Amino acid sequence: LALYVAKGAGKNRWRRYQNHLHGAMVERLELRSALDHAVNEGHFLLQYQPIVDLNTDEAAGFEALVRWHHPARGVIAPDQFIEVAEESGLIIPMGRWVLDQALHTVAQWRRVLPRARQPYVSVNVSVRQFRQKGFVDQVRASLDYAGVPPQALMLEITETLLMRDDEDIWADLAVLQDLGVRIAIDDFGTGYSSLSYLRQRPIDVLKIDKTFIDDMVGSEQQLALVSGIVSLAQTLNLTVVAEGIEDATHRDILQRLGCPLGQGYYFSSPVGPTEALTWLTVNRAV
Ligand code: C2E
Ligand code: CA
Ligand code: CA
Ligand code: CA
Numbered sequence: 001l002a003l004y005v006a007k008g009a010g011k012n013r014w015r016r017y018q019n020h021l022h023g024a025m026v027e028r029l030e031l032r033s034a035l036d037h038a039v040n041e042g043h044f045l046l047q048y049q050p051i052v053d054l055n056t057d058e059a060a061g062f063e064a065l066v067r068w069h070h071p072a073r074g075v076i077a078p079d080q081f082i083e084v085a086e087e088s089g090l091i092i093p094m095g096r097w098v099l100d101q102a103l104h105t106v107a108q109w110r111r112v113l114p115r116a117r118q119p120y121v122s123v124n125v126s127v128r129q130f131r132q133k134g135f136v137d138q139v140r141a142s143l144d145y146a147g148v149p150p151q152a153l154m155l156e157i158t159e160t161l162l163m164r165d166d167e168d169i170w171a172d173l174a175v176l177q178d179l180g181v182r183i184a185i186d187d188f189g190t191g192y193s194s195l196s197y198l199r200q201r202p203i204d205v206l207k208i209d210k211t212f213i214d215d216m217v218g219s220e221q222q223l224a225l226v227s228g229i230v231s232l233a234q235t236l237n238l239t240v241v242a243e244g245i246e247d248a249t250h251r252d253i254l255q256r257l258g259c260p261l262g263q264g265y266y267f268s269s270p271v272g273p274t275e276a277l278t279w280l281t282v283n284r285a286v
Contacts, residue, residue: 032088034070035081039093043069046101047270050279051122051241051263054255059280061120061154063263064102065270066094086128095129096138103146103153105273110148113280122154122184127161130169136176150180156207157183159191170201177202184241189229198236206233210244213264217249230257 038044045067050059068076085091106121113119129135143150155176162169162185177183184205189212198206208229215222226242233240242254245264254262268279 028084031081031084035084035088035090038068038070039090042097043071044094044097045069046098046105047272048276049263049270050268050276051261052267054251054259054262058117059119060261061122062276063122063156064098066098086126089128091126091128092132095125099123099139099142100145103142103148106152107146107148109277109280110152112277117280119280120152120154120182122156124156124186127157127169130172136172139176139181140179154182154184154205156186158186159188174202177204198238203238205239205241207241207243213242213244213250216253223253227257230259234258
């Protein structure tokens with residue numbers, strides 16, 4: 001504070017700064033209370049984006065992505081509210097709804113599809129959710145309630161958040177993996193990490209962050225990096241999903257590198273549950 005004034009910002013500038021801070025705080029509080037209301041009223045919806053087998057163009061699974069359906073402001077993207085949901089703890093009831101809704105939907109898809117083509121659903125879970133007592137039991141209960149096997153579920157945890165080396169979380173992940181739930185590291189490559197954790201920890205899937213795919217075309221180095229991740233995964237017996245595939249070039253390169261799975265606007269943007277089912281039954285190949 002003293003420094004700011006001393007820098008000769010002047011009274012007016014200081015006041016503007018205060019007003020700005022005040023405004024941002026009020027905005028955040030308003031967002032939080034609106035979000036609280038949305039959780040109570042169930043003003044959310046899920047969209048599903050296919051996770052595509054790059055060799056067959058068929059959907060192996062779908063990632064569930066939450067949207068806030070605001071009665072006045074329309075559909076709001078998660079980037080606008082997940083952070084506040086995490087800070088406020090609202091991510092816990094919201095996340096429970098997301099899990100139940102996603103499992104309910106995958107149960108419906110699985111009922112109408114032959115066994116060999118039954119997809120899984122992949123759900124984003126924040127570390128805050130893992131920290132709550134009884135999270136594993138909650139997942140178990142939700143699977144039972146939806147009537148789907150654990151193999152129908154994948155959980156995505158971001159690499160950055162896992163780097164805190166929280167033994168309790170790893171223990172929970174191990175229990176879930178033993179049940180048959182798939183564990184994916186989201187945004188892989190963006191968190192600083194020593195890679196050695198990949199060998200020791202209960203992980204099934206690496207999701208290569210979109211930024212790597214973006215830069216792959218113009219840069220030999222970036223291409224080598226993606227190629228390296230794919231072979232690393234093969235060595236460790238992990239599977240890989242490349243995120244953010246936006247054109248045929250991306251797809252072709254990844255296929256050549258031996259990347260098994262991919263996701264992105266080239267295949268489909270996130271869609272509603274009915275359209276996703278169409279994806280599974282009709283337009284399987286693009
Ligand atoms: P994410 O998990 O990395 O999800 C991928 C995001 O990239 C999604 O944005 C998706 O719509 C977008 N995307 C997919 N393909 C492409 C592509 O080809 N090009 C580009 N430019 N973008 C693509 P979305 O749905 O806005 O989600 C943003 C983030 O919000 C997610 O990033 C995830 O971290 C978070 N999120 C979404 N749903 C949930 C949830 O239910 N729980 C939690 N905790 N976080 C969620
Ligand atoms: Ca994700
Ligand atoms: Ca991601
Ligand atoms: Ca992301």
